[in-house]
Amino acid sequence: MRKFLLPVTYTLYFTLPRLFLNVFVTVIQSIFNFIFDVYIFLIVLDGWQNGEGFFSICYKVILIGIAHTVFLVMKNWYENCYVPQSDLNINQYMRKLIFEKMKDIDLYCYDTPDFYNGYILAMKEIDGRTNAYLNSINSFINNLFAISSTSFVIFTIDPIFFVIALIPLFVSFFIGRAQGRERYVYHIETQANERKKDYIRRIFYSKEYAEEMRTSGIFNVLIKHFDNIMNQFQVIIKRHGHKMALYEYLDYMLMDVIVYLGAVVIAVYKTVISKDIAVSGALVIANTISSVSWSIRSFSDMYVEFQEHAMYIDNFSSFLNYKSRINDEHAKWTPSSKSDSLAVQNLTYTYPGNETPTLKNVCIDIRQGQKIAILGPNGSGKSTLMKVIMRYYEPDSGKIELDGKEISEYYIKDYRKNFGTVFQDYRLFAFTILDNLLLKDNIAEEERKRALYALNMTEMMNVIEHLPRGIDTKLTKEFDAEGVVLSGGEMQRLAVSRLFAKEYSFLFVDEPTSAMDPVTEYNVFKKILDYNKDKAVVFISHRLTSAVLADYIYYMDKGEIAEAGTHDELLALNGKYTAFWHKQAQLYGEVDRGNEKHNK
Numbered sequence: 001m002r003k004f005l006l007p008v009t010y011t012l013y014f015t016l017p018r019l020f021l022n023v024f025v026t027v028i029q030s031i032f033n034f035i036f037d038v039y040i041f042l043i044v045l046d047g048w049q050n051g052e053g054f055f056s057i058c059y060k061v062i063l064i065g066i067a068h069t070v071f072l073v074m075k076n077w078y079e080n081c082y083v084p085q086s087d088l089n090i091n092q093y094m095r096k097l098i099f100e101k102m103k104d105i106d107l108y109c110y111d112t113p114d115f116y117n118g119y120i121l122a123m124k125e126i127d128g129r130t131n132a133y134l135n136s137i138n139s140f141i142n143n144l145f146a147i148s149s150t151s152f153v154i155f156t157i158d159p160i161f162f163v164i165a166l167i168p169l170f171v172s173f174f175i176g177r178a179q180g181r182e183r184y185v186y187h188i189e190t191q192a193n194e195r196k197k198d199y200i201r202r203i204f205y206s207k208e209y210a211e212e213m214r215t216s217g218i219f220n221v222l223i224k225h226f227d228n229i230m231n232q233f234q235v236i237i238k239r240h241g242h243k244m245a246l247y248e249y250l251d252y253m254l255m256d257v258i259v260y261l262g263a264v265v266i267a268v269y270k271t272v273i274s275k276d277i278a279v280s281g282a283l284v285i286a287n288t289i290s291s292v293s294w295s296i297r298s299f300s301d302m303y304v305e306f307q308e309h310a311m312y313i314d315n316f317s318s319f320l321n322y323k324s325r326i327n328d329e330h331a332k333w334t335p336s337s338k339s340d341s342l343a344v345q346n347l348t349y350t351y352p353g354n355e356t357p358t359l360k361n362v363c364i365d366i367r368q369g370q371k372i373a374i375l376g377p378n379g380s381g382k383s384t385l386m387k388v389i390m391r392y393y394e395p396d397s398g399k400i401e402l403d404g405k406e407i408s409e410y411y412i413k414d415y416r417k418n419f420g421t422v423f424q425d426y427r428l429f430a431f432t433i434l435d436n437l438l439l440k441d442n443i444a445e446e447e448r449k450r451a452l453y454a455l456n457m458t459e460m461m462n463v464i465e466h467l468p469r470g471i472d473t474k475l476t477k478e479f480d481a482e483g484v485v486l487s488g489g490e491m492q493r494l495a496v497s498r499l500f501a502k503e504y505s506f507l508f509v510d511e512p513t514s515a516m517d518p519v520t521e522y523n524v525f526k527k528i529l530d531y532n533k534d535k536a537v538v539f540i541s542h543r544l545t546s547a548v549l550a551d552y553i554y555y556m557d558k559g560e561i562a563e564a565g566t567h568d569e570l571l572a573l574n575g576k577y578t579a580f581w582h583k584q585a586q587l588y589g590e591v592d593r594g595n596e597k598h599n600k
């Protein structure tokens with residue numbers, strides 16, 4: 001019962017006016033169906049047999065015609081004006097609920113297959129599901145009305161016809177179950193294949209793959225996969241097609257041949273031979289027996305339909321009720337805009353599904369004014385550390401303190417505002433340069449000026465000043481032919497400009513410079529340091545540039561802080577950092593020597 005009521009409550013909540021009109025239109029439509037299928041025969045034929053005058057019968061028919069015309073005007077308005085608007089409103093409302101929730105969902109969810117299977121797939125169904133649910137309600141009302149009104153008339157004509165109409169219900173109990181099972185397996189098998197097809201289609205549409213497609217042999221590989229997928233569809237159809245055809249055939253045989261012909265033969269007998277029923281009754285039987293029988297039959301399908309809706313709504317509501325592990329439950333403080341220290345103590349973190357921790361007993365101390373480098377080879381856990389500090393992930397053990405208080409005691413939103421961050425995998429959006437820089441709405445004149453200043457700091461103004469719309473130029477040409485396509489290095493400089501557009505207590509710079517040439521990288525880093533003399537700046541890198549600029553270095557290896565100290569102290573240790581340093585210096589040297597040779 002709960003499964004049935006849950007969707008009703010949700011739909012009432014989201015779509016009350018639509019539901020009301022939907023029911024209203026369906027009920028009136030059902031009444032007209034009844035009038036045209038049953039009542040009109042009774043008026044005309046019974047009236048004629050009882051000696052009623054032509055004009056009296058016409059008068060009743062014309063009244064029905066006028067009422068139907070008025071109803072059609074309303075129905076057309078409902079279907080062509082009201083429904084599309086209401087669909088949009090419902091869609092907008094539901095999507096915003098989801099967007100709101102997605103913003104706060106724990107990041108670890110994205111690494112959990114259940115999250116995709118359960119939530120993301122359910123989200124995809126939003127458009128179709130509301131309509132499907134309303135259609136189910138329509139069918140339910142229609143069927144209920146058809147069964148209660150038409151079958152009542154059939155029953156009063158002769159109960160035997162009602163019994164005939166019920167036959168498919170019993171038979172379908174057996175056929176329907178087998179048919180349902182077959183359809184379900186067919187659906188599951190095609191779904192899995194459908195996802196693979198979707199992946200290939202996405203690759204062909206997406207610009208990211210366009211270059212690879214033209215320069216490598218991947219096109220043929222994709223086409224081969226595509227052919228395999230389509231062949232797999234053929235196999236699935238062959239496997240299930242015959243059985244499904246047989247079930248459908250039995251269904252139609254039962255309804256259209258046995259029920260219909262059986263009822264008509266009995267009706268003719270009862271009219272002509274035994275004279276138990278009137279001609280109008282026989283016509284009503286012939287006209288309605290199949291549809292009543294279908295209505296009774298589809299009632300048994302409706303249970304399955306509503307269960308499916310209930311499963312979806314269950315998914316949807318558990319998504320909306322999902323409580324983030326990282327929340328403001330213990331929050332009582334707002335950090336000072338001039339926070340002083342950040343201490344990471346014995347931090348251990350394991351990604352969901354991983355067997356070994358990515359961070360092991362990490363200890364780091366960051367104070368205002370310090371310039372710190374967190375160095376180490378790829379995969380040593382540097383970015384993960386930054387993400388745990390930002391409270392994107394909850395550590396397994398250990399703690400992080402800001403100004404001596406555990407970070408869970410601060411309101412998340414305010415805590416994060418304290419950090420200026422540029423990630424290795426930063427994102428730009430197909431909006432204006434200004435939007436991409438400030439990442440906010442309602443931009444004030446002051447902030448606009450600050451944005452220009454920030455772009456100057458990363459030398460991006462040299463690029464932007466040549467654009468006709470300056471900082472109001474859109475990125476990419478996807479939505480605007482006058483948009484600008486930036487190079488990799490320029491995109492990184494734009495991302496780094498974000499650090500200059502606002503004041504922060506701590507700056508975390510996680511290698512957003514890989515596409516910049518070493519001179520530009522060095523200049524950008526220098527500017528960040530010069531501008532933030534009294535702030536804490538943390539460079540996360542596997543390259544040497546930041547090591548030269550930092551006054552304290554943490555060297556990470558396999559998730560642990562292997563060594564820590566100043567550059568000279570670490571070199572004196574002659575450990576992992578020294579090896580890392582010499583190896584890179586040697587590589588840079590080789591590259592430089594190579595360049596020199598080449599230039600000669």
Ligand code: ADP
Pocket residue numbers: 111351352354358376377378379380381382383384385
């Ligand atoms: P670094 O920044 O030092 O290059 P990362 O912190 O990005 O290293 O990654 C450290 C390790 O954690 C890597 O072995 C990587 O495969 C693993 N890792 C990163 N993100 C995830 C994730 N979302 N799920 C599982 N493992 C991850």
